[in-house]
Amino acid sequence: MNREETKMIIKMLSSVYVNEFSKLSEDKVLQMIDVWTMLLEDEDANKIATVTKVYLKSNTNAFMPTPAMLINMAYELFTPKGMTEQEAWNLVYRAICNSGYNAQREYDNLPLEIKQLVTPSQLREWGMMNIETLNTVVASNFMRSFKVREKQRSDYAKLPNETKNLISELNMNMKLESKGETK
Secondary structure, three states: OOHHHHHHHHHHHHHHOHHHHHOOOHHHHHHHHHHHHHHHOOOOHHHHHHHHHHHHHHOOOOOOOOHHHHHHHHHHHHOOOOOOHHHHHHHHHHHHHOHHHHHHHHHHOOOHHHHOOOOHHHHHHHHOOOHHHHHHHHHHHHHHHHHHHHHHHHHHHOOOHHHHHHHHHHHHHHHHHHOOOOO
């Protein structure tokens, strides 16, 4: 979003939260616009405008939304829903059932978000476990791990691009250092 788009959001908010804005000097409003512009710079203006309208129409508390609230609402509203941890476990369970001689093939057929949590040898090992333990302990641990991983993925997607680039750069430097190379 650019400064003009952010001004429109602040204008919408100031029209509803009149008391809050009446306490602010013109300098404070300009400062607010600057900060909000910086915080919303990586966001799509149409999405933020839409969720601002939704917030103003549906939220019954007396508090103005923060940029983070609007970003989270936009992410929730406009990001396609991934699979649930139960759906992920069902795919893993199906792979386990066929993994005796075909563990690698079953692993290869799993979605990437599941492959990050299991290995072909785990599928094979789990296939030899007691079914009760598999369906309680292993299933519970897998679903917990899947839920945590999806939360991390969601949180990462909401980060500013500048922060994502910094993380990528740090990861690249750590990989080079672990290989004994220097930048």
